[in-house]
Structures are given as structure tokens and as C-alpha cells.
Amino acid sequence: MTEAALERAFTDVHGRAPEGVWAAPGRVNLIGEHTDYNDGFVMPFALPHTTRAAVARRDDGRLRLTSAAMDGGLVELDVETLAPGATEGWAKYPAAVLWTLREAGHAIGGADIHYASTVPVGGGLSSSAALQVVTALALCELHGVGMSRQDLALLCQRSENVYVGAPVGVMDQTASACCTEGHALHLDVRTLAQRQVPFDLAAEGLRLLVVDTRVKHAHADGAYGELRAGCEAAAAALGLPALRDVAYDDLGAALAALPDERLRRLTRHIVTENRRVEEVLGLLDAGRTPEIGPVLTAGHASLRDDFRISCAELDLVVDTALSEGALGARMTGGGFGGSAIVLLEESAEAKISAAVAQALPSSRQFVTTPGPGAHRVR
Ligand code: ADP
Ligand code: MG
Helix, strand or coil, rough: CHHHHHHHHHHHCCCCCCCEEEEEEEEEECCCCCCCCCCEEEEEEEEEEEEEEEEECCCCEEEEEEECCCCCEEEEHHHCCCCCCCCCCCHHHHHHHHHHHHHHCCCCCCCEEEEEEEECCCCCCCCHHHHHHHHHHHHHHCCCCCCCCCHHHHHHHHHHHHCCCCCCCCCHHHEEEEEEEEEEEEECCCCEEEEEEECHHHHEEEEEEEEEEEEECCCHHHHHHHHHHHHHHHHHHHCCCCCCHHCCCHHHHHCCCCHHHHHHHHHHHHHHHHHHHHHHHHHHHHCCCHEEEHHHHHHHHHHHHHHCCCCHHHHHHHHHHHHHHCEEEEEEECEEEEEEEEEEEEHHHHHCCCCCCCCCCCCEEEEECCEEEEEEEC
């Protein structure tokens, strides 16, 4: 949808022009899966795909929402009656952001908002974080609320934890709010130290293929909470604040101290995954980008065998790509479906892409490069 079409759609519903248009991207996580809620390290980058919001303030306390991605028309809420758990359907994400801003003491009233998105919804590419971040950025800018990008992401995370009721970490929102074009974002989730890491694949004759399996297995949401609880139980059993605090060299001793087989597996994934993030960072810094391939593939094996959150479709995509000569491949995102990423040499793109499409005909794929983080469009 062009900018003009987005504004027309807004005007059709709300009978006036928007005050502005904002965009926030979906993300791919290059490496560092499920490490965010373990106080660890992650390295996502922003997709060129964005969720855009055309927005105008209202002075009657009504929040009126429409989305081109959703049937069901206009959702109308009263900002005074917003309460955690009280909003059903997709509108809970923007309602949560508005509630959390007000809870933080910002005098933000009603709004008319129309959304249009090019981020695949439910594909493990964080369309939900894009929806939160674009809403938060638009409302903050319209109301003159000054907030750092990291604080904006933390506010969106809090809105999902408290209002939506999902115990997510802060990676997805931080990626959407803080990423920059041409870079992956190295984030230490404990200290919130950020580094923009140059990630220019084309210059090195490389491509990154995103394959959306278009499956999402039903137990995905419940499993997330169980995994998080398991990681916290493992850290507690080791007497540590978080699994981040298990040094890679101490992994053997930590595993020996954990009587529970499941907690051992979860711990091994988190500790080795934090190490993989640092390995990828070192390789990118050293200009040895093709060598990150095997590290990505090792990350997939760890998610499949230790964390056990892959699925047949993701394994099929990864195995097919690797057997056709990909440099590396892994599932990305929460697991149980969603998307995989494949790092490949430009010369192998056609062959690998065709093989993956043939292996999983219902999948969708695109080649991508790191795009900008959330921004005002006009
Ligand atoms: P992902 O974030 O991986 O795309 P989620 O299940 O976390 O998948 O989030 C998808 C949900 O986010 C949708 O079911 C819907 O509630 C909401 N959502 C995402 N994008 C949009 C959009 N453009 N318009 C309305 N709701 C959206
Ligand atoms: Mg999501």
C-alpha cells in the first residue's frame, strides 16, 4: 500500500486526514534465540517490511482502530476503561501501548489509527512488535513525549507482559525501535548496551534468504512460558540470577550440578547460544562473514535437540538448504513454526531457493538486507 493509499484509507474511515504517518519494521534474529529473557545476548536486524500507522489525536478519550490486515472493521475503545486483560483480538496490542504510556504518567488521550503492514503476520518476524512500536512512537511524537528508543522498546515489552499477558523478552521491540539500515544490532539484554554491527551481505557476494514456513503449531504460546519458567528454575537451582551468569567454560560443572534432564538441556542451549552470539560478532568484526554460516547451523541444532522448539517444516527447510550448499541455516524467532533464515553465496541462490520451494511448496521466501528501525514517514 502506498503512502497515499494509506492516508486515503484513514480518511475513508475517519472522515479527516491523519496528522502523520509512522513506520516500524519486523525483524529477523540473526543469532541469539531465547537468550533475551535469560539476561543474555541477541543480534537481530530490521526487515525492510514495516507496519505503518496513520494517526490523528482525538480529544474525547476514544481509541478507534482499523487495520488493513484484519477483517472485522473498526475497533472502538475508551482509554479510561483500558485494563490489563480486558481487550480481545489484535486491538490488545495498541490498547496495551496506550495503557502503559498512561500508566507511566503521560497524559495521552484518544486517537484514530489506521494500520497497514507488509510484515507477514504470525510468521515469526515480529509483526506484533512492529505494531506495538509504531503505535508507541506515533503517540509519543504526537504528544511531545521524549523517550529514548530503548525506553520505548521497554515500554512496549511491559505492555505485552502486563496488559497482553505474554512473558516475552525485550528483543523484538528493541530490534524494531533501535535497528539501523545496513547493520545488525548486538544487544546485551542485561546492561542494554547496544552496538550497531555493519552487516553488508551484498558487498561480500552473499545473500540472506528468509523462508516463512507459514505454519504455527498450536502449542507455541503456552510453550514459551514453560521454557522461560524452566530457564529461571535452572538459574535458581544453580544459585544464579540468570543463565547468562553461567560462563561457557563452566558449562560442564553447571550441567553436573543440575539433576533434571530438561533443565540441563535448556541450560546447555542458553549458554552455548550466548557463546554463538559472541562468535558471530567476532567474525563480523573480522570481516569473515561467510564463516558465520556454521555458527548459525549449530544454533539450529541446539534449538532442535536441546531447546526442542523446532518442527518438521523448519527442519526440512534447514536441511534442504544445507544439502544444496547453503553456508548456514537456522530457524529464527520463538519456534514451533514461523521462519527460517538461510545464508548463501549469490551464485547458489537460484538452486537453493528452488530446492526449498520444492521441498515445502506452501512456504514463502524472500531475500533480505537490514533495513532502518522505526521512523516517521511524514
Ligand atoms: P509475529 O509477531 O511473529 O508476526 P504473533 O503471533 O506474535 O506473530 O503476532 C501476530 C498478531 O499480532 C496478530 O494475530 C495480530 O493480533 C497482531 N498483528 C500483527 N500485525 C498486525 C496488523 N498489521 N494489524 C493488526 N494486527 C496485527
Ligand atoms: Mg510476535
